[in-house]
Amino acid sequence: MGIRDDRKAATRGEIQRATLDLLETAGFEATTVARIAEQAGISERTFFRYFDSKESAAMPGQGELVQALLTHPLHPALTSAQVLRELIEVCRKHFAYEVQQYEFLRISRLVLREPGLLQGVARQELQLVSALSGSLVERNILGQMPALLVAELIACTWRVAWQCFAQESADGGCDPAALFDKAVTNLGEIVSPAAGSPAPVQLA
Incomplete structure (x- = not known):
């Protein structure tokens, strides 16, 4: 990472910290982009170079997840289940990255x-679903419905893992990566065919 990239990363971090500080002290409604910019020592114009809303500033990893999913190479011959499995793995890696960053x-x-x-x-999830499904169709990976x-399913698994992590951390803490794997395992069990049907697809 060069000096310019370091500065951008530092600015992104300052904006996120300012956003979280305000959300914690002033609440969601009172936290505005103008106040975030002032707290971070930047202009509103600079804020919008990095984030499109206060929500994305609070949770920057979600925007990065979308990019990771959209740019992940997929072979057109993959089945829907195989595409889901590959993209779940992208989410798993990004979840671990987010915990660290x-x-x-x-x-x-x-x-x-x-x-x-x-x-x-x-x-943001609606945007993820729209962007990801559109990309899968445009790249001729999947038809509209399976896409x-x-x-x-990707958006749902990500949200459930986050919500369960929030609850369990409030109750005493947990391992985020293990929790994500648990969410994936539970998803696999739920979407598995009934007894007597072909073998279920393993997501984890």
Whole structure:
């Protein structure tokens, strides 16, 4: 990473910390982009060079997850289940990265405390589903319906892992990576065919 990239990363980190500080002290509604910019010592214009909303500033890993999913190479011959399995693995790696890079515990506590932030997360998920399903169709990986189903399952698994982590960390802590694997295992059990049907697809 060069000096310019280091500066960008530092600025992103300052914006996120300012956002979380304000969310914790002022609450979701009172936290505005203008206040975040002032707290971080930047202009609103600079804020929007890095993030498109206060929600994305609070949880920058979600935008990076979308990019990781959209740029992951997939072979057109893969089945829907295989595509889902590969993209789940992308999520698993990104989840572990997020734990190391971002204010994971602070974010998880705010998600529990601030319904507005959770609504913002839901809006970001809609964007994830739209972008990912559209990409899968455009690249001729999947048809429209399986592409939507795969994208929805990805978004759902990511959200459930986050929400369970938030709850369990509030109750005394847990291993985020293990929790994500548990969410994937539970998903595999839920979508497995009934007894007597062909063998279920293993997601984990």
